[in-house]
Amino acid sequence: MTLTIEMLYPEIANLHGDNANIEYLARCIPKAQVVRTGLNETPAFVSGKVDLVYLGPLTEKGQMRAIARLTPFKARIEELIQSGTHFLFTHNAMECLGSRIVNSEMNYDIPGVGIFDFSSDVRMFNRYTGKVMGSFDGVSQPIVGYKSQFSMVSDSPETPGFMTTTRGIGRNTTTHVEGVRVNNFIGTSLIGPVLVMNPHLTEWLVSSLVPSRKPELALKDFALAAYDARLREFQDNRTWSAFERVTR
Amino acid sequence: MTEPTVPVSGDRHGPRYGLRALAAVWLGKCAGIVLRLLGREGTHVPGRVALWVCPNLLCVIGRPNTVIVVTGTNGKTTTTNLLADSLEALGFRVSSNRAGSNLRDGIVATLIDGVTMWGRCRSDVAVVEMDERSALRVLPELAPNIVVCTNLTRDSIKRNAHPEFIAWILSSALSPTTTLVLNADDLITSSLGSDSNRREFFGVDPKGDEPREPSGSAVDASICPRCDERLEWDFWRFNHIGRVHCSACGFNSPSADTRVSLVDAATGLSALTINSETVNIRVVNDSIVNVYNLAAVAATLDVLDVAPQMIGSIVESLTPPSSRFADETAGGVRIVRLLTKGLVGVAVSRAFEHICSVPGNKIVLLAIDETTDRFDGVENTAWTYDADYEYLADPSITAIYVGGVRRHDQAFRLAMAGVDPKKIVVVESETHGADLAPLDNVDVVFNLYSNHNAEVTGDAVQRTLRTRLLEKTS
Numbered sequence: 001m002t003l004t005i006e007m008l009y010p011e012i013a014n015l016h017g018d019n020a021n022i023e024y025l026a027r028c029i030p031k032a033q034v035v036r037t038g039l040n041e042t043p044a045f046v047s048g049k050v051d052l053v054y055l056g057p058l059t060e061k062g063q064m065r066a067i068a069r070l071t072p073f074k075a076r077i078e079e080l081i082q083s084g085t086h087f088l089f090t091h092n093a094m095e096c097l098g099s100r101i102v103n104s105e106m107n108y109d110i111p112g113v114g115i116f117d118f119s120s121d122v123r124m125f126n127r128y129t130g131k132v133m134g135s136f137d138g139v140s141q142p143i144v145g146y147k148s149q150f151s152m153v154s155d156s157p158e159t160p161g162f163m164t165t166t167r168g169i170g171r172n173t174t175t176h177v178e179g180v181r182v183n184n185f186i187g188t189s190l191i192g193p194v195l196v197m198n199p200h201l202t203e204w205l206v207s208s209l210v211p212s213r214k215p216e217l218a219l220k221d222f223a224l225a226a227y228d229a230r231l232r233e234f235q236d237n238r239t240w241s242a243f244e245r246v247t248r
Numbered sequence: 249m250t251e252p253t254v255p256v257s258g259d260r261h262g263p264r265y266g267l268r269a270l271a272a273v274w275l276g277k278c279a280g281i282v283l284r285l286l287g288r289e290g291t292h293v294p295g296r297v298a299l300w301v302c303p304n305l306l307c308v309i310g311r312p313n314t315v316i317v318v319t320g321t322n323g324k325t326t327t328t329n330l331l332a333d334s335l336e337a338l339g340f341r342v343s344s345n346r347a348g349s350n351l352r353d354g355i356v357a358t359l360i361d362g363v364t365m366w367g368r369c370r371s372d373v374a375v376v377e378m379d380e381r382s383a384l385r386v387l388p389e390l391a392p393n394i395v396v397c398t399n400l401t402r403d404s405i406k407r408n409a410h411p412e413f414i415a416w417i418l419s420s421a422l423s424p425t426t427t428l429v430l431n432a433d434d435l436i437t438s439s440l441g442s443d444s445n446r447r448e449f450f451g452v453d454p455k456g457d458e459p460r461e462p463s464g465s466a467v468d469a470s471i472c473p474r475c476d477e478r479l480e481w482d483f484w485r486f487n488h489i490g491r492v493h494c495s496a497c498g499f500n501s502p503s504a505d506t507r508v509s510l511v512d513a514a515t516g517l518s519a520l521t522i523n524s525e526t527v528n529i530r531v532v533n534d535s536i537v538n539v540y541n542l543a544a545v546a547a548t549l550d551v552l553d554v555a556p557q558m559i560g561s562i563v564e565s566l567t568p569p570s571s572r573f574a575d576e577t578a579g580g581v582r583i584v585r586l587l588t589k590g591l592v593g594v595a596v597s598r599a600f601e602h603i604c605s606v607p608g609n610k611i612v613l614l615a616i617d618e619t620t621d622r623f624d625g626v627e628n629t630a631w632t633y634d635a636d637y638e639y640l641a642d643p644s645i646t647a648i649y650v651g652g653v654r655r656h657d658q659a660f661r662l663a664m665a666g667v668d669p670k671k672i673v674v675v676e677s678e679t680h681g682a683d684l685a686p687l688d689n690v691d692v693v694f695n696l697y698s699n700h701n702a703e704v705t706g707d708a709v710q711r712t713l714r715t716r717l718l719e720k721t722s
Contacts, residue, residue, distance in 0.1 A: 011467075011470035011471055011478060012471060014466070015410050016405050016630045016631075016634065017465065017466075017593070017630045017631065017632065017633020017635075018630070018633070019465075019633075020664065024664065027664075038478055040476055040478075059410050059412040059413070060412070061412065065476065106416070124413065124416075127406070127407075127409060129625065129626050129628060130626050131626055146626070146628040146629075148406050148409075148628050148630070191628070191630045192629070192630055193630065193633060196660070196664070219660065219663045219664065219669070222656070222660040222663045222669070223660055225656040225659070225660070225674075226657045226659070228656075229656045229657075241625065241626065244626070
């Protein structure tokens with residue numbers, strides 16, 4: 001049976017090379033069918049079976065467009081999350097599903113789709129860039145990645161995180177909780193792209209999507225060599241700056 | 249030929265000098281003299297010193313009646329220099345930050361250099377290169393008459409985020425009275441400013457062999473700004489550069505008032521059309537980006553009311569700096585040394601495209617890490633997936649040697665791009681590939697390095713390759 005991956009709005013959700021997440025995932029699941037849904041099209045997940053829904057990094061206007069398009073399908077998205085459909089929302093895509101996005105410099109305060117209860121504060125002149133390393137249930141090796149973002153997501157005790165950082169910040173500079181994980185919904189502000197940089201996470205995701213067969217990573221030697229080199233670097237205290245830490 | 253009618257007399261703001269501003273100018277000049285005596289560059293230092301003494305110096309310092317700011321992601325240094333050369337050729341005294349010190353400090357330093365000890369302006373025109381992110385700290389105070397924007401494409405993820413952000417900064421900083429000279433083939437640049445601004449557009453006509461569908465990793469203008477429908481491309485050049493239209497609502501890329509049409513790429517014979525008047529010129533054309541730079545210069549001269557015939561002769565006389573490469577032959581093999589700025593996907597894509605276009609069997613030595621970022625803060629390697637490594641999967645490339653700290657990331661990216669894994673050789677040192685690469689049955693070896701390692705890697709690799717090839721011949 002074909003596995004379907006739906007990329008939402010790739011014509012606008014394509015920043016920071018993050019579409020390579022799906023390129024790599026599709027290579028690891030050769031029978032996967034990738035559906036690219038345009039901004040003015042109805043998403044495939046609305047009426048059909050989709051195994052993974054992906055939304056990548058957006059500009060600020062892009063976030064508004066994505067929210068406008070997804071809001072009518074709020075109930076369907078909630079239903080799919082509850083029933084265990086996989087979602088991967090990277091960088092600021094995750095923020096679209098929160099309660100609000102506030103951007104005082106661009107002078108807007110808009111409601112999000114409202115599936116999660118966190119809000120996002122966008123500061124156009126206070127861009128945060130830093131490394132992140134942490135743990136994710138299901139994978140024994142650390143997750144590594146980068147943040148490079150205008151926004152910080154508010155604390156939301158009711159919404160479980162994607163990972164707990166051991167180095168670097170989480171949803172904001174005061175928490176180790178990074179991203180969102182509800183059932184098979186994963187939202188993370190990490191870029192890299194996160195699946196390319198974390199072959200063990202990709203392996204877990206592949207086995208979760210295709211439990212009937214042993215996962216096989218594409219270009220495994222290359223992926224592991226890059227991961228191991230980065231992990232060695234991230235485990236070296238000297239590579240971390242003072243600002244790349246949680247401050248209580 | 250008619251004489252240009254650039255307003256040249258007098259300087260602005262001179263009478264507003266206070267003692268503090270004058271002291272700042274003097275201190276800035278002293279700092280410049282000291283730096284020169286010490287043989288140091290530090291072209292921004294006089295400006296920093298002066299701004300420390302007088303924070304609003306940019307508002308009050310004397311400047312010529314005509315101030316032109318040149319900004320954009322790529323080509324701003326080249327365009328600034330070509331425009332300054334053009335105006336000097338027309339007989340004007342020009343002050344310009346030719347060395348590329350383009351932040352607020354550097355711009356103030358340029359203006360200090362352009363005034364007398366008593367603060368009177370010595371030049372007729374200022375041509376100022378400005379870092380696009382500095383617009384809010386420069387434009388409102390400098391109040392230029394003309395702003396030229398070459399293009400706005402993806403740049404450092406860490407610093408520039410995305411082109412829409414840079415466009416927002418520029419538009420927020422622009423005065424409605426400023427005349428804008430904008431790239432018509434760049435939908436983000438051409439949207440700068442408001443309807444109040446006078447806008448002159450420049451472009452480069454399609455060459456005939458250009459695709460009608462984008463194929464690169466990073467395309468930032470895919471949807472219609474009016475109706476969100478997918479745009480259709482009349483031709484696509486790179487990233488989001490090209491011309492588009494929307495079948496749903498009739499939206500089009502703006503028409504270019506000044507256009508270069510390449511008639512014969514080999515000889516550089518071109519038609520320069522300015523407001524429907526066409527002159528034939530020959531342009532130095534080693535890259536499409538340079539042709540855009542020349543078009544920007546021509547459009548700016550048109551705004552300054554220089555006659556089209558004169559613009560044609562001036563543009564023809566300009567020699568843009570060649571793309572940052574050096575080409576030599578040793579033992580019958582070409583060695584092409586090519587600056588490939590890591591962290592900037594657009595620049596890297598253009599370098600890879602160039603490699604792909606060169607005929608013959610090729611070997612690539614790739615050492616394009618920007619380690620400075622690692623020392624100064626946080627290195628983010630996500631940019632490699634914004635760059636079109638797919639060009640390097642071309643069958644004419646027989647081997648790619650990747651070296652340096654990020655060699656494993658680079659090797660993985662190459663494999664993801666479809667390069668045969670057997671062709672990818674990972675070496676620890678940035679220079680060791682030059683020792684190992686087999687030089688038989690190869691026509692061209694590309695030596696790719698980045699800004700930070702031009703000497704330690706670029707030079708060293710070039711020397712090793714040259715020596716090996718000459719030894720092989722002898």
